[in-house]
Amino acid sequence: MKWVGQxxxxxxxxxxxxxxxxxxxxxxxxxxxxxxSLPLLLIFMAAxxxxxxxxxxxxxxxxxxxxxxxxxxxxxxxxQYFFESESDGKPFSKRQRSLVYQRAKNVKDTVAFGMQDxxxxxxxxxxxxxxxxxxxxxxxxxxxVGSDLSKQPYHASLLNISAMSYGALSKNAIMALNGGAxxxxxxxxxxxxxxxxxxxxxxxLIWQIGTGYFGCRTDDGQFSPEAFTQKANLPQVKMIExxxxxxxxxxxxxxxxxxxxxxxxxAIRQLEPxxxxxxxxxxxxxxxxxxxxxxxxxxxxxxGGKPVGIxxxxxxxxxxxxxxxxxxxxxIYPDFITVDGxxxxxxxxxxxxxxxxxxxxxxxxxxxxxxxxxxGLREKVRVIASGKIISAFDMAKQLASGADLCYSARGMMFxxxxxxxxxxxxxxxxxxxxxxxxxxxxxxxxxxxxxRVKNFHTNTLKALADLMGASGFEKPEDINPAQxxxxxxxxxxxxxxxxxxHIQPSGQKYAFKNFTNx
Numbered sequence: 001m002k003w004v005g006q007x008x009x010x011x012x013x014x015x016x017x018x019x020x021x022x023x024x025x026x027x028x029x030x031x032x033x034x035x036x037s038l039p040l041l042l043i044f045m046a047a048x049x050x051x052x053x054x055x056x057x058x059x060x061x062x063x064x065x066x067x068x069x070x071x072x073x074x075x076x077x078x079x080q081y082f083f084e085s086e087s088d089g090k091p092f093s094k095r096q097r098s099l100v101y102q103r104a105k106n107v108k109d110t111v112a113f114g115m116q117d118x119x120x121x122x123x124x125x126x127x128x129x130x131x132x133x134x135x136x137x138x139x140x141x142x143x144x145v146g147s148d149l150s151k152q153p154y155h156a157s158l159l160n161i162s163a164m165s166y167g168a169l170s171k172n173a174i175m176a177l178n179g180g181a182x183x184x185x186x187x188x189x190x191x192x193x194x195x196x197x198x199x200x201x202x203x204x205l206i207w208q209i210g211t212g213y214f215g216c217r218t219d220d221g222q223f224s225p226e227a228f229t230q231k232a233n234l235p236q237v238k239m240i241e242x243x244x245x246x247x248x249x250x251x252x253x254x255x256x257x258x259x260x261x262x263x264x265x266x267a268i269r270q271l272e273p274x275x276x277x278x279x280x281x282x283x284x285x286x287x288x289x290x291x292x293x294x295x296x297x298x299x300x301x302x303x304g305g306k307p308v309g310i311x312x313x314x315x316x317x318x319x320x321x322x323x324x325x326x327x328x329x330x331x332i333y334p335d336f337i338t339v340d341g342x343x344x345x346x347x348x349x350x351x352x353x354x355x356x357x358x359x360x361x362x363x364x365x366x367x368x369x370x371x372x373x374x375x376g377l378r379e380k381v382r383v384i385a386s387g388k389i390i391s392a393f394d395m396a397k398q399l400a401s402g403a404d405l406c407y408s409a410r411g412m413m414f415x416x417x418x419x420x421x422x423x424x425x426x427x428x429x430x431x432x433x434x435x436x437x438x439x440x441x442x443x444x445x446x447x448x449x450x451x452r453v454k455n456f457h458t459n460t461l462k463a464l465a466d467l468m469g470a471s472g473f474e475k476p477e478d479i480n481p482a483q484x485x486x487x488x489x490x491x492x493x494x495x496x497x498x499x500x501x502h503i504q505p506s507g508q509k510y511a512f513k514n515f516t517n518x
Contacts, residue, residue, distance in 0.1 A: 076422050087116060091343070091388070092410065092420060100390055100414035103459035104452035120490065125397060128483040130472030136465040138458075140475055143404050145239060147335045147380045151305025154204070154238040157186035158464070158476060159395065159457055162386050162407035163208050163243070163311070165193025167256050167265045168424070170441035172449075173416055173433045174198040179446060180415070180453025189407065192243055192279065193256075195231055196268050201450075205236045208311070209299070210243040212279040214269040223285045225302060232303035239336070240299050242292075244283070244312040245358075246340050255279070259427050260436045289323040290513065293332045297517060300335075309336035309384075314364035315357070321371055321505045326512055328375040338407065339368050341387025361387035361398065366500035369402025374505045390414070392463035396471075400481040400496050415456035416449050 042063065049062035058065035071078075080089065087093045095116070102109040118124065146153025161181055166174045168191065175198045181188040182202030190199055192210025199205060209216065209228075216228035232240060256265075256277040266273035286292050292310070300308045314320055327333035341361025359367070365385055372378040385403035389395060390411035398406055410418070417431045424434040432444035473479050481496035488494055 080420070089420070092390070092414075096390055097414055097420060100411055100456055103463075104415040104456040106455045106459065109459070109463075120487070122487055122489065124487045125393075126485055127393070127396060127400075127467070127471050128485065129470045132472055134469045134472055134474040136468040136474055138461045138465040141461045141464060143382065143476065145309075145336050145382045145405075146307040147333065149300065149333070150307045150335050152238075152307070153335075154187075154307055156239075156405055157184075157457070157461070158399075158405045159389075159460060160187040160206070160405065160407055161189055161412050161453075162409035163189040163191040163206075163241070163246075164409055164413075165191030165256075166196040166198055166268065167193045167260055167436070168434060170429075170432055170435055170444065171196070171198045172441045172444040172446050173413075175201055176416055176444065176446045176449035177412060177453055178203045179450030180457070183450065184454040184457040186457055187238060189241065193265070194268050195234070195237070196265075200236060203236070204238045205234075206239045206241050207232065207237045208241045208243050210279055211281065211283050212269070212277070213285075214271075217270055219270075221280075221284070225298070228299065229302045232299070232306065237303070237306065239307045239309065240303055241336075241338060242283075242295065242299070242308070242310045242334075244292075244310055245315070246311070246313060257425070257427070262436055265436070289326045292323065293327055293330060294517065296334050297332050307335035309334045309338060309382075311338035311340055311384075311386075313340045313342055313358040314367060315359065317367060318506065318508065320368070321508065322510050324371050324375050324377060324505075325510050328377055329512065330517070332517065333377055333381055336382040336384055336404075337368060337372075338384040338386055339364050339403075341365075341385075343387050361385060362401065363503075365398060365401045365403060366503045367505075370500070370503050371505040374507070390460075392460055392467045395460070395464050396467055396479060397484060397496075399476055399479045400484045401500065404476075411456065411460075412453060415453045416444065417452075 045066075046062040049058040049065065052059060055065070055069070057068055080094075084094060087095055089097070095111075099109060119126070141158040142155050143158065144153050145156050161177050164174075164177075169177075174196065178188050178199055178201040181204070187204045187206050188199065189206040190196075190208050192208050192212065192214060194215030195205065195207060212221065213223045215231060216224050218224045231237065256279075258274050258276040261269075261271065261274055261277055263273040265271075266275075269277070271277055283295075286295050296308050296310070300306070312320075324333075339361060341364060342358030343360050358364075365383070369378065369383055372381055372383070382404040383402055384405050384407055385398035385401075386407040386409070388410070389398065389406050389408045395406050413433055414420075416433050418429075418433050419431055421430050423429050427435050427437055429435040429437075429440060432441040435441055468474070468476070468479065471479075471483055481500070484496040485493050486496070486499055488499075
């Protein structure tokens with residue numbers, strides 16, 4: 001019986017069984033007992049499992065082994081719907097997601113029966129209220145961005161849509177975000193993928209320029225001043241942001257999978273369609289702080305004096321300090337700096353980068369603010385905080401830590417209907433947000449979701465005004481870090497001003513080469 005074990009014999013038996021099963025199913029269907037073809041189908045599946053070599057469990061346990069892969073594929077949903085508590089979901093808990101959903105839908109967002117968080121846990125944070133509350137106006141939650149070097153300063157909302165490209169998100173998602181921003185009067189960061197037609201639904205834009213220079217590049221991928229000038233002077237573009245790095249994968253560069261790089265997206269980015277796009281980890285236009293500030297100055301001039309800033313996740317602190325030192329020495333500095341915390345990440349990234357590279361926002365933001373203050377630039381340069389900001393307390397905490405305004409990415413995705421399915425990099429987002437699958441994307445109704453984006457923004461700023469007023473703050477600039485506290489041990493709490501007072505630049509003297517600005 002050795003012949004039975006020969007692969008080619010089993011292959012032919014498999015083929016014959018397949019056609020027998022198909023024929024039997026057709027025949028049995030005509031005589032109204034098609035259910036009898038099920039055993040033949042199971043036999044075929046078992047034979048296939050036994051012959052395939054990709055998965056050992058299926059090979060050793062035909063049919064039964066399939067259950068393991070089925071359960072694994074729905075593990076996030078099982079955990080989220082049946083086992084996850086109100087507060088232990090990652091990266092956002094059920095309570096956090098529900099807060100966004102409620103504010104986006106403009107329904108009741110209060111909770112009952114007392115505190116569910118543990119005030120005795122290490123890391124618990126809160127703000128001290130005042131016995132003399134003030135009345136803070138949500139309409140005052142705006143700040144001017146634009147230094148004395150800028151000719152077209154922008155009056156920005158304290159909460160804006162963080163960088164998410166068309167390509168990473170669907171066109172319906174981009175249109176809904178932009179439409180909501182237009183209705184609510186706040187800004188929409190394009191992400192490094194460039195300005196698409198779907199970004200032109202009426203909102204103010206912050207155009208992000210990444211290492212791939214998408215939308216302003218030459219055929220060989222270098223920066224094109226001509227292409228930049230044309231788009232930077234669009235009336236919708238209010239600010240320009242140079243991305244040095246991002247929280248999810250600092251120093252790594254972005255990735256657009258081939259299946260998401262459709263002909264339309266490729267045309268916008270000036271690429272070949274259906275190719276995997278790796279954004280370079282570094283800019284080709286500059287490679288040191290001298291080149292960076294010259295690039296900032298060039299973009300400011302080419303855009304007609306619009307505010308130009310940089311975005312980065314803080315890593316080697318001395319590199320940032322050297323950068324700011326040179327800015328102060330030359331008198332050429334950005335209009336704003338976006339600090340992206342390592343905890344950010346709508347984009348996919350290797351686990352090592354996602355979990356183990358870069359400073360978190362809580363650590364980076366006070367350092368950036370202190371460094372700018374040390375070199376005399378804090379009053380000239382606005383600071384934008386980006387990283388897991390979805391509630392009014394999240395905003396107030398970052399404003400107390402050194403930010404002037406905030407970005408939200410995943411909060412805005414939740415407003416669109418994101419369910420934290422963790423499918424962002426697989427083109428299978430079930431709610432049509434992070435996918436280029438037309439069928440899934442079309443399920444996202446732009447008219448409905450843009451209203452939810454606007455509602456989330458409006459209600460979050462109202463909540464911020466309420467929180468500020470209860471704490472005795474009338475305006476955002478009144479927010480005092482001495483009234484914010486963090487538990488650092490079971491017996492010790494510390495205010496934010498004391499918590500961050502040790503975070504100071506080194507004051508190291510840097511030797512700069514001769515600098516000329518042509």
